[in-house]
Structure formats: structure tokens, C-alpha cells
Amino acid sequence: YEAKQQHVRVLVYRAGDDEHHLRQVGLMGVLRHALELHQFRLLFQPKIDLPSRRVVHVEALLRWNSPQYGDVSPDEFIPLAERSGMIRAITRHVIDEALRQAAPWIADGLIEGVAVNLSPMDLVDGDLTDYVAQRLQAHDVPPCSLVLEVTEHTVMRDLEVARANMHQLRGQGVRLSIDDFGTGHSSLAQLRSLPVDEIKIDKSFVADLGSGNDDAVIVRSAIEIGHNMGLKVVAEGVEGPVSLAILESLGCDMVQGYLISRPLPADAFVAWCMRYQRGPVEG
Ligand code: C2E
Numbered sequence: 001y002e003a004k005q006q007h008v009r010v011l012v013y014r015a016g017d018d019e020h021h022l023r024q025v026g027l028m029g030v031l032r033h034a035l036e037l038h039q040f041r042l043l044f045q046p047k048i049d050l051p052s053r054r055v056v057h058v059e060a061l062l063r064w065n066s067p068q069y070g071d072v073s074p075d076e077f078i079p080l081a082e083r084s085g086m087i088r089a090i091t092r093h094v095i096d097e098a099l100r101q102a103a104p105w106i107a108d109g110l111i112e113g114v115a116v117n118l119s120p121m122d123l124v125d126g127d128l129t130d131y132v133a134q135r136l137q138a139h140d141v142p143p144c145s146l147v148l149e150v151t152e153h154t155v156m157r158d159l160e161v162a163r164a165n166m167h168q169l170r171g172q173g174v175r176l177s178i179d180d181f182g183t184g185h186s187s188l189a190q191l192r193s194l195p196v197d198e199i200k201i202d203k204s205f206v207a208d209l210g211s212g213n214d215d216a217v218i219v220r221s222a223i224e225i226g227h228n229m230g231l232k233v234v235a236e237g238v239e240g241p242v243s244l245a246i247l248e249s250l251g252c253d254m255v256q257g258y259l260i261s262r263p264l265p266a267d268a269f270v271a272w273c274m275r276y277q278r279g280p281v282e283g
């Protein structure tokens with residue numbers, strides 16, 4: 001009887017497991033055709049300068065709408081794209097699309113640059129530098145107007161190769177940003193050895209700023225570390241005016257978050273930008 005009970009428990013556990021596994025396998029199968037079927041699109045979220053409140057950069061964030069699965073979050077499909085080798089094509093698509101769409105905004109002076117997220121595998125792709133150079137030229141965008149965001153975790157996975165690639169990209173004039181700063185396991189010495197221009201403090205430290213926990217101490221330290229290394233410091237996930245005020249008082253250089261704007265489709269972003277430049281409205 002006991003054995004039977006155990007058996008049942010095992011079956012129940014594996015049923016949940018299988019469900020997850022089935023979704024992964026299913027997603028991977030349809031993800032393979034998502035690019036050619038034009039199921040991807042980019043949303044754009046502004047990063048604004050403090051204290052001027054000027055829109056400086058815009059981050060391109062990838063969205064996948066699958067007819068079978070609906071909207072799938074990048075947190076779910078990017079890891080799958082990495083496992084299936086699709087990431088190379090997806091990253092290239094994002095770089096090309098982000099540059100194509102942002103080129104006129106940059107030329108018109110609406111923004112200074114556009115930011116694109118890279119995945120771990122992109123930083124070990126030896127041809128990425130050439131691809132970036134070629135697309136910058138094709139869209140007539142100056143290299144300093146492209147920001148590539150890499151997570152701390154990404155860089156640390158294969159530090160030497162990542163560093164070499166980052167030096168190549170930086171040598172070209174492209175800007176580099178360490179995303180989700182504070183969530184990885186890098187040492188300060190390792191960070192200092194990387195050719196980066198900015199750090200983005202992870203939103204988990206920013207969300208509850210001002211509610212009397214340790215987050216303010218962490219954010220203050222991150223800003224000091226960044227500034228001591230000569231880097232710009234960005235805070236992501238700014239959702240309320242209290243967080244914004246604290247970040248400003250701590251000398252944070254740029255902020256990004258729902259308080260300023262949610263990620264928007266290209267045309268809505270341009271409309272938002274025009275309205276915002278006439279006089280920022282704060283929540
Ligand atoms: P990330 O690069 O750290 O982007 C920040 C995420 O926080 C985005 O989620 C953004 O929509 C969200 N966000 C922005 N403001 C706020 C806020 O005030 N509050 C909260 N709670 N969230 C906010 P999203 O778009 O779902 O992207 C999730 C992650 O997926 C990104 O994190 C990035 O790591 C990855 N990702 C997105 N697009 C791409 C891409 O084109 N390529 C690669 N490799 N990764 C991407």
C-alpha cells in the first residue's frame with residue numbers, strides 16, 4: 001500500500017513536470033518559425049536624464065505574439081531561443097529593426113541613442129562586431145548612438161571571451177551597459193576590467209525604494225561604485241514619484257520605468273516623446 005501511495009505521488013509530480021516540458025517543446029517548435037512569420041515586434045521605453053528630465057535613450061524590448069500561445073514573455077522565450085540556437089538570428093533581427101526604426105529619431109534629435117539587449121550567447125558570437133558595424137552603416141547611425149545591454153550574469157559566464165568581444169564593440173564606438181546590476185556574482189575587480197559606459201541598477205532594488213528597507217543603502221552604494229568607476233548610472237523599474245525623488249537626491253544619472261512611460265509601440269513612443277518634450281508630467 002505504501003509503495004502504491006509513493007507511486008501515485010511520483011506520477012502526480014511527473015504530470016506537472018511533463019506539462020512544463022510539453023510547453024517548452026511546443027514553444028520551441030513554433031519559435032523556430034516566428035521570425036519568418038513576422039510574429040516579433042519591438043516596443044520602446046525611454047530612459048530619461050536627471051535632473052534635466054530629457055529623453056536620452058530608448059530601450060528596444062522584444063515581444064512575441066504566437067497564434068498558438070498568445071503573448072509569450074521574453075523571460076520565457078529568450079532562454080528557449082538560446083537553447084535552440086535561434087538567438088543568433090533573433091538578436092540580429094532586433095539590432096537591425098531597432099536601428100532601422102530609431103535612425104530617424106536619432107537624426108531628428110528626438111533621442112540620442114537606442115539600446116538593445118544581448119544574450120549570453122551573443123557575446124561569444126565572434127561575428128557580432130562585424131554585423132553591428134555593417135548595420136550601423138546601413139542605417140546611417142553613429143556607433144555612439146547604439147547601446148548594447150548585457151547582464152552581469154552574461155558577462156561572467158565566459159568572462160575572457162565576453163571581455164574580448166566587448167573590447168571589439170567598444171573599439172568601434174558602440175556603448176556598453178551592464179544590465180540588472182546587483183543581481184550577478186561579479187567582483188568589483190572584474191567589473192572594473194570591463195569596457196563599459198553605464199550600469200543599470202536592477203529593478204528589484206528600485207521598486208520599493210523609500211519603504212524603509214535596505215534598498216536605499218544598496219542603491220546608494222551602486223551609484224557610488226558606478227561614479228567612482230567613471231560610469232553613468234541608470235535605475236530601471238522606477239514606478240513611483242518617491243523612488244524618483246530618492247534616485248535624484250542620490251545623484252542617479254538616468255531613470256527608466258512605468259512612472260515615465262511603459263514600453264510603447266514605435267508610433268506611440270514618438271507621440272509620447274513629442275508631448276513629453278513640451279513639458280514632462282509626473283505621476
Ligand atoms: P531588462 O533588459 O532588464 O528590461 C527591463 C524589463 O523591465 C522589461 O521587461 C521592461 O518592460 C520591464 N519594466 C520597465 N519598467 C518597469 C517598471 O517600472 N516596473 C516593472 N516591474 N517592470 C518594468 P520585458 O520587456 O518583459 O523584458 C524582460 C527581459 O527580457 C529584459 O530585461 C531582457 O533581459 C530580456 N529581453 C527583452 N527584449 C530582449 C531582446 O531583444 N533580446 C534579448 N536577448 N533579451 C531581451
Ligand code: MG
Pocket residue numbers: 059117149179
Ligand atoms: Mg535591458
Ligand code: MG
Pocket residue numbers: 179180181200202203236
Ligand atoms: Mg534590467
Ligand code: MG
Pocket residue numbers: 180
Ligand atoms: Mg532583466
